[in-house]
Amino acid sequence: xxxxxxxxxxxxxxxxxxxxxxxxxxxxxxxxxxxxxxxxxxxxxxxxxxxxxxxxxxxxxxxxxxxxxxxxxxxxxxxxxxxxxxxxxxxxxxxxxxxxxxxxxxxxxxxxxxxxxxxxxxxxxxxxxxxxxxxxxxxxxxxxxxxxxxxxxxxxxxxxxxxxxxxxxxxxxxxxxxxxxxxxxxxxxxxxxxxxxxxxxxxxxxxxxxxxxxxxxxxxxxxxxxxxxxxxxxxxxxxxxxxxxxxxxxxxxxxxxxxxxxxxxxxxxxxxxxxxxxxxxxxxxxxxxxxxxxxxxxxxxxxxxxxxxxxxxxxxxxxxxxxxxxxxxxxxxxxxxxxxxx
Numbered sequence: 001x002x003x004x005x006x007x008x009x010x011x012x013x014x015x016x017x018x019x020x021x022x023x024x025x026x027x028x029x030x031x032x033x034x035x036x037x038x039x040x041x042x043x044x045x046x047x048x049x050x051x052x053x054x055x056x057x058x059x060x061x062x063x064x065x066x067x068x069x070x071x072x073x074x075x076x077x078x079x080x081x082x083x084x085x086x087x088x089x090x091x092x093x094x095x096x097x098x099x100x101x102x103x104x105x106x107x108x109x110x111x112x113x114x115x116x117x118x119x120x121x122x123x124x125x126x127x128x129x130x131x132x133x134x135x136x137x138x139x140x141x142x143x144x145x146x147x148x149x150x151x152x153x154x155x156x157x158x159x160x161x162x163x164x165x166x167x168x169x170x171x172x173x174x175x176x177x178x179x180x181x182x183x184x185x186x187x188x189x190x191x192x193x194x195x196x197x198x199x200x201x202x203x204x205x206x207x208x209x210x211x212x213x214x215x216x217x218x219x220x221x222x223x224x225x226x227x228x229x230x231x232x233x234x235x236x237x238x239x240x241x242x243x244x245x246x247x248x249x250x251x252x253x254x255x256x257x258x259x260x261x262x263x264x265x266x267x268x269x270x271x272x273x274x275x276x277x278x279x280x281x282x283x284x285x286x287x288x289x290x291x292x293x294x295x296x297x298x299x300x301x302x303x304x305x306x307x308x309x310x311x312x313x314x315x316x317x318x319x320x321x322x323x324x325x326x327x328x329x330x331x332x333x334x335x336x337x338x339x340x341x342x
Contacts, residue, residue, distance in 0.1 A: 105129035171255065191213075253274060
């Protein structure tokens with residue numbers, strides 16, 4: 001990521017219009033059988049001239065090999081487009097001069113349209129300016145110009161950038177909350193939980209588990225925030241639950257659940273992750289955290305509480321009427337749901 005200035009290069013893909021490896025294998029097979037160019041072209045639905053150029057380009061009738069031709073075509077197709085600022089020295093100088101005056105890339109891009117209304121060669125998008133600053137391999141705009149930007153960042157993350165597959169935050173193969181089944185979303189059946197950490201002083205934590213249907217709460221003592229400690233503690237507490245009562249767990253994007261595959265393997269519960277910067281997806285956790293602050297004020301050390309202490313606090317919450325449950329208690333609501341599904 002750092003070598004690309006925070007701008008993830010787009011994945012290369014083969015255009016639908018070009019010959020595929022399957023097409024090239026058909027060409028190779030046709031040549032081996034002595035078929036004509038037109039017969040081969042008709043068989044794979046291509047123009048005869050396309051087949052003729054393909055064969056001539058990759059060894060001729062006698063030396064043509066499908067895999068070798070496909071590899072060579074893939075390498076030859078790698079022709080990165082030259083940056084517009086690299087092609088237009090005048091535009092490059094104007095952009096650099098405005099950056100030195102502390103103009104933002106968006107201001108520069110919009111100003112160019114007004115200043116040069118009839119000269120479309122004096123056009124550049126603000127994203128191209130950003131990329132030319134952060135991708136120094138382009139050799140277009142000097143790195144020192146970054147200091148004139150309002151935010152002193154060393155990496156660029158475009159608004160439309162995708163981070164899929166990057167393993168951001170150390171969470172590999174995370175399944176988004178948006179992929180949860182409808183039965184989890186409507187809170188119709190028990191067994192689906194939301195989890196989070198409550199922070200105390202001196203780097204101490206408590207894990208909270210909230211059952212979505214009943215708002216039943218479990219509090220879990222964790223020794224540290226690292227993923228092994230948290231996942232091990234969660235597995236221990238889940239095993240204390242009645243069978244089949246942990247069907248899924250939804251968690252924040254914190255790295256404390258990076259080892260979610262171990263949790264799933266030990267509990268048979270699928271794990272889903274909330275989207276970054278989406279607090280509305282964690283309503284149950286936020287509400288529960290507010291209730292727990294009555295017992296664990298900010299600034300206290302969570303290390304002072306044993307698991308027995310946490311169980312007593314959870315018992316108080318679970319036997320207290322809740323407005324969202326029609327003033328039923330979470331414990332009674334959960335027990336009723338278990339009985340109806342059992």
